[in-house]
């Protein structure tokens with residue numbers, strides 16, 4: 001059977017092995033997360049030049065062996081700040097474009113238009129004012145604006161009914177308006193025809209488009225295309241060119257703010273949240289050092305399997321949608337495994353908690369018993385060192401204290417005087433008034449003497465009617481002076497037996513400790529008897 005120490009040692013080694021295994025597992029998982037982060041980093045590059053630089057740095061850092069976590073943390077914070085900055089810029093750009101669209105709507109409202117068209121424009125303006133539209137809503141708003149502008153311009157410059165030929169506006173409307181040309185009273189054949197263009201309107205449209213193009217918050221990669229469009233507008237675009245420019249602007253906005261990117265951003269966001277969730281669970285699991293090996297092994301196996309799948313699908317390089325779906329399903333599986341793991345751990349911890357609770361209860365009971373025992377021992381020790389009749393230290397206590405004082409004297413050679421006090425004629429009191437009276441005398445005298453001594457002095461009942469007194473820091477003269485006062489005080493104590501005042505006295509012998517004198521001589525043979533020998537006398 002194992003001894004208590006061996007059991008604890010065994011438990012310690014088991015715990016050590018579990019902890020090492022957990023650390024290895026955690027390192028592996030951290031590496032997997034780093035690889036995943038590496039791929040995600042590569043995927044979001046190209047959105048912003050500043051962010052690109054930081055991501056490149058992050059990229060390089062992650063490729064290093066044994067990534068410095070402090071540097072990584074700093075860099076991740078910088079990336080977070082850049083992303084926040086990007087969001088703020090996007091917000092500002094959104095405001096700018098919305099403002100431009102509002103001013104275009106206002107310009108159009110300034111034209112002579114039927115009430116129904118004005119109402120539609122006012123409605124669009126109101127929706128723009130509500131600022132609920134995000135960047136992804138630009139194409140919709142632009143298309144709507146285009147449709148309204150087409151209707152408005154049609155009202156301003158209607159084609160001659162006899163000619164039934166469509167000008168550039170008709171063609172423009174046919175490309176951007178949601179309604180068919182027939183709605184406005186023209187045929188497809190009419191729309192194919194050409195007429196001289198109303199220059200003022202073309203200029204107005206051109207200026208509006210120029211203003212919009214200048215304020216569009218498109219990524220840097222599209223700036224070249226934008227300046228080409230501006231140049232075309234500056235060069236005095238005709239109606240055909242204007243239509244192309246308008247289409248190009250819509251295409252640019254669509255490609256810059258394409259749904260794919262939006263979805264990919266959302267996907268990255270959710271990926272990030274999930275990775276954070278996994279990291280938190282792993283952190284909690286690491287904190288729990290007492291987690292069972294089986295649960296850990298099972299979890300490691302499941303996570304490794306899913307992460308391998310994840311890596312395989314990422315390396316296969318499928319399109320974004322299938323990649324997202326694979327990653328999502330693998331992450332779901334990982335989270336399921338983690339949930340199961342946490343559930344098992346919770347059950348295990350619950351039972352461990354119950355055992356621990358029981359153990360703690362026993363431990364507190366043991367502590368309580370031990371405290372009580374300790375108090376009992378202290379009480380016994382005190383009793384063993386105390387004289388039962390007087391409550392003063394007894395002979396054993398005196399010997400212990402004498403030892404200490406002697407050692408101190410040996411070290412410091414400060415004065416030390418020892419005195420022996422003897423109650424006079426106690427036998428006579430016993431004989432005359434009985435032993436109880438004798439006991440009372442011993443009690444009262446010891447109490448009185450103890451109260452008259454200094455704080456550093458020590459008195460013990462040596463035995464019978466004899467007391468021994470240690471007076472450290474007092475030489476013979478000082479001790480004699482102090483003890484004479486004691487003698488006088490004791491003699492004044494008002495003892496009465498059988499209605500008689502009885503005067504009781506004590507005799508004191510004392511000697512000072514000095515080099516060459518043995519303690520035995522000191523304590524057993526007082527060298528100097530008291531100057532005034534005590535007497536016992538009954539006074540009437």
Ligand SMILES: Nc1nc2c(ncn2[C@@H]2O[C@H](COP(=O)(O)OP(=O)(O)OP(=O)(O)O)[C@@H](O)[C@H]2O)c(=O)[nH]1
Nearest residue numbers: 422423424425426427428430435436438439464465
């Ligand atoms: N009542 C009582 N008497 C005690 C106690 N211890 C010792 N005695 C008595 O004290 C007396 C001591 O007697 P002696 O040694 O002759 O001393 P004494 O009578 O005091 O005479 P001197 O000391 O010479 O003055 C004895 O009768 C003891 O029985 C005690 O605890 N209680």
